[in-house]
Amino acid sequence: MKPRIALLALAIAGSLAITACKREPTPPSAAPGAPAAAPAGETADEFVARVNIEFRTISAELNSAQWLSSTYINSDSEMLAAKANERWLTQLNAWIAQAKRFEGQQLSPETARAIKLIKLMTAMPAPKDPKLLQELTQIATRMEGTYGAGKYCTGSGEATTCRDIGQLSEVLAKSRDYDAQLDAWQGWHTISQPMRKDYIRFADLVNTGAKEMGFADAGEMWRSGYDMSPAELAAESDRLWDQVKPLYEQLHCYARGKLDGRYGKDKGQVAGGMLPAHLMGNLWQQDWGNLWDLLQPYPGAGSLDVNSALQKLADDNLSKELDKPGDRNASEAERTFTAQRAAELATAKAMTVRAQDFYVSLGMPKLPDSYWEKSQFIKPLDRDVVCHASAWDMNMAGDVRTKMCIKPNEEELTTIYHELGHIYYDLAYNTQPPVFQGGAHDGFHEAIGDTIVLAMTPTYLQSVGLVDAQQQSQEALVNAQMRMALAKVSFLPFGLMIDRWRWGVFDGSIKPDAYNKAWWELKAKYQGVAPATARGEEYFDAGAKYHVPGNTPYTRYFLSHVLQFQFYKALCDASGYKGPLYECSFYGSKAAGEKYSAMLSKGASQPWQKTMKELTGGEKMDASAVLEYFAPLQGWLKQQNAGSACGWVSNPA
Numbered sequence: 145m146k147p148r149i150a151l152l153a154l155a156i157a158g159s160l161a162i163t164a165c166k167r168e169p170t171p172p173s174a175a176p177g178a179p180a181a182a183p184a185g186e187t188a189d190e191f192v193a194r195v196n197i198e199f200r201t202i203s204a205e206l207n208s209a210q211w212l213s214s215t216y217i218n219s220d221s222e223m224l225a226a227k228a229n230e231r232w233l234t235q236l237n238a239w240i241a242q243a244k245r246f247e248g249q250q251l252s253p254e255t256a257r258a259i260k261l262i263k264l265m266t267a268m269p270a271p272k273d274p275k276l277l278q279e280l281t282q283i284a285t286r287m288e289g290t291y292g293a294g295k296y297c298t299g300s301g302e303a304t305t306c307r308d309i310g311q312l313s314e315v316l317a318k319s320r321d322y323d324a325q326l327d328a329w330q331g332w333h334t335i336s337q338p339m340r341k342d343y344i345r346f347a348d349l350v351n352t353g354a355k356e357m358g359f360a361d362a363g364e365m366w367r368s369g370y371d372m373s374p375a376e377l378a379a380e381s382d383r384l385w386d387q388v389k390p391l392y393e394q395l396h397c398y399a400r401g402k403l404d405g406r407y408g409k410d411k412g413q414v415a416g417g418m419l420p421a422h423l424m425g426n427l428w429q430q431d432w433g434n435l436w437d438l439l440q441p442y443p444g445a446g447s448l449d450v451n452s453a454l455q456k457l458a459d460d461n462l463s464k465e466l467d468k469p470g471d472r473n474a475s476e477a478e479r480t481f482t483a484q485r486a487a488e489l490a491t492a493k494a495m496t497v498r499a500q501d502f503y504v505s506l507g508m509p510k511l512p513d514s515y516w517e518k519s520q521f522i523k524p525l526d527r528d529v530v531c532h533a534s535a536w537d538m539n540m541a542g543d544v545r546t547k548m549c550i551k552p553n554e555e556e557l558t559t560i561y562h563e564l565g566h567i568y569y570d571l572a573y574n575t576q577p578p579v580f581q582g583g584a585h586d587g588f589h590e591a592i593g594d595t596i597v598l599a600m601t602p603t604y605l606q607s608v609g610l611v612d613a614q615q616q617s618q619e620a621l622v623n624a625q626m627r628m629a630l631a632k633v634s635f636l637p638f639g640l641m642i643d644r645w646r647w648g649v650f651d652g653s654i655k656p657d658a659y660n661k662a663w664w665e666l667k668a669k670y671q672g673v674a675p676a677t678a679r680g681e682e683y684f685d686a687g688a689k690y691h692v693p694g695n696t697p698y699t700r701y702f703l704s705h706v707l708q709f710q711f712y713k714a715l716c717d718a719s720g721y722k723g724p725l726y727e728c729s730f731y732g733s734k735a736a737g738e739k740y741s742a743m744l745s746k747g748a749s750q751p752w753q754k755t756m757k758e759l760t761g762g763e764k765m766d767a768s769a770v771l772e773y774f775a776p777l778q779g780w781l782k783q784q785n786a787g788s789a790c791g792w793v794s795n796p797a
């Protein structure tokens with residue numbers, strides 16, 4: 145996301161002041177904070193050059209405001225972020241209007257691409273009417289703040305206890321108590337009830353903005369950023385889903401059998417053979433990795449217990465901190481508290497160093513000192529923050545940061561690798577003109593770090609001390625594959641359904657009075673997941689997933705979960721690896737790193753198909769690498785599921 149130029153406006157106003165004895169009334173376009181007018185006679189190339197300058201300035205301002213509002217949620221930071229966003233979107237609308245001058249002109253491919261990208265710079269197309277634009281930014285900031293500050297409180301008066309997303313997620317991850325999980329799941333879904341009204345208005349406003357820009361609706365605009373028509377992109381996502389669906393169905397069938405075994409048939413599944421939403425170890429059922437205790441194929445075969453290693457790291461750090469002399473004037477309780485916080489930070493940083501090490505092993509640079517000073521690694525205790533992990537390129541010049549609330553577990557560790565993928569992409573394309581500083585498409589951005597995660601094989605994990613020595617056996621292989629599948633395969637239908645819902649909201653086929661109904665129909669259709677209790681329209685369950693109030697398009701993650709296997713295969717090839725795909729790690733391969741860096745440095749400067757070809761040799765997104773990778777597991781699952789009636793009915797009577 146990025147924003148505007150005050151420089152040019154100041155220059156114009158300044159020259160007026162010098163040539164006239166009496167200062168002219170300030171024209172509206174030169175009002176403080178207003179976008180600069182386009183100079184008369186500006187060529188398309190000059191326009192793009194100017195946007196590049198203005199963009200650099202305004203994006204730094206917007207990023208700072210948004211960083212503050214995400215790391216200090218309060219009414220002041222919210223107001224300033226909304227204001228910064230308002231200025232940015234006003235500036236963007238001005239550029240888009242100015243770009244119209246060049247329609248129908250013969251432009252160089254580079255300039256034409258830059259102008260196309262300028263029109264797609266935001267996922268939040270804003271109406272031109274300043275009042276409506278202001279309303280939009282206020283709603284957007286409020287929804288994100290509501291999500292970030294979301295808590296589920298029980299009890300009353302003195303006995304009130306409130307739990308945040310981290311605590312509620314932990315219940316789903318660790319408790320196997322049916323009711324405790326249901327309570328945590330339902331509790332989190334109360335936080336989004338107040339967002340429903342805002343979201344209805346939000347959808348209206350972004351649609352107005354999108355229509356003014358010439359799109360049918362905001363969803364069509366979202367689908368326009370893929371160097372193919374919006375309809376082709378939708379068809380591509382269907383095609384890719386069809387490729388991987390049989391694999392997901394096998395995993396679904398296996399998981400259902402295990403849940404039946406643990407909770408009994410009446411509770412382990414819901415009508416139609418669907419998986420109960422609150423039992424999948426994750427608030428949105430997008431990653432089933434936390435169910436390892438239930439779903440591990442061969443307990444003890446191959447030791448993949450990364451969580452224990454991280455817990456040990458945390459414990460060791462705590463002992464070290466407790467052993468330090470500390471402040472003599474502080475009470476015992478205060479010293480313990482200080483040691484705990486220092487240990488949590490040290491653990492989070494050590495996990496990040498571990499992730500950085502992978503990138504460095506490929507020949508990429510260490511992260512700058514400012515990264516370590518300015519990032520948010522752990523959850524502050526004195527204020528609300530948005531804990532949902534994110535990566536930030538603050539100024540296109542090295543001020544990169546991540547924002548997380550890191551806990552010592554495997555899921556968080558892999559998320560750090562994911563986030564650093566964004567950061568290394570940012571750093572690699574910082575040499576490009578600002579409008580080309582983006583992913584080849586947004587799915588590429590999401591796939592960079594996850595490609596590295598695929599290379600976190602048992603052998604790699606052992607080599608860095610995160611798991612014990614590995615035994616080679618068929619059982620260990622199936623376990624390793626299951627570990628990856630619970631993160632990657634379970635995600636696929638979720639990655640698709642979120643935007644199926646939003647596309648429907650934006651194109652009007654999903655009406656506000658059926659938001660929740662449509663949400664659960666899509667959950668049922670794609671994921672085969674259903675709530676255990678009724679979810680009427682008094683709820684707004686879509687809003688309980690960050691990317692809805694945060695307005696982050698989600699198809700990118702679905703595409704990423706296909707692309708990352710293609711990238712992984714290409715980097716394995718580049719590293720000279722010969723052997724089954726699923727055992728490849730290119731950790732330490734400078735050849736793989738060189739190939740990856742070359743791709744990253746291209747940013748958005750050329751159609752993604754070209755970038756893809758340079759890396760993989762092919763020009764299409766294709767899930768055959770997913771299937772190749774999981775072939776052993778798919779065969780094993782088929783055997784396990786033989787005799788079970790797999791599949792589900794998504795609209796049981």
Ligand code: X8Z
Binds near residue numbers: 430532559
């Ligand atoms: O939002 C994220 C990242 C930040 S881009 C943590 N992811 C999606 C999610 O959490 O829902 C990564 C995987 C999917």
Ligand code: ZN
Binds near residue numbers: 562563589590
């Ligand atoms: Zn990401």
